Amino acid sequence: MDKKRANAKYSDGNQTVEFSVxxxxxxxxxxxxxxxPALDLTGYGLTKEEARESFETVLEEFVKYTHNKKTIFKELENLGWAVNKRRKRVVSPDFEDLLSENEHFRHLYKSKDLVRDSSNVNLQLA
Structure with a gap:
């Protein structure tokens, strides 16, 4: 299984949120x-492209909603992320932690032929 990460960035003009999953x-x-698995978010579609677009929409809405409600750091902490609120830095859980802590991901990993996506998600909101 090839390792690939998605990068996300959110800026409301005053604050910027960036992370990689x-x-x-x-x-x-x-x-x-x-x-x-790091965000417990899913997108789907009849093609890979539709699934990717769906995921990007879900990710965008998650970031917008939690940032606007000022709960983004709390949500990330609840998902197992290391959060430094003062510096507005976040680090996703490592792969082994995701497997041990996320039962849904563990089941998918064991029962499905998962492939890491071959292209990055770039999320820029202004």
């Missing part, structure tokens, strides 16, 4: 899925 792709019953 692993994303996985699989197909099940003619539907493609893109999943980020």
């Amino acid at each position: 692993s994303i996985f792709l699989w197909e099940e019953e003619s539907v493609f899925y893109v999943y980020s």
Whole structure:
């Protein structure tokens, strides 16, 4: 399984949120899925491109909503991220932690033919 990460960046003019996450792709019953275990977010579609676009929309909405509600750092901490609020830096959990702490991901990893996505997600909001 090839290692690949997605990069996300959010800026509201005053604050910027940037992070990088692993994303996985699989197909099940003619539907493609893109999943980020570090954020527990999923996108889907009838093609890889549709799944990717769906994931980008879900990721964008997650970042916008949690940032606007001022809960983004709390949500990331709840997902196992290391958060430094003062410097506004976040670090995603490592792969082994995701496998041990995220039951859904552990099940997917063991039962599906997961492939790391071959292109980056670039999220820039202004």
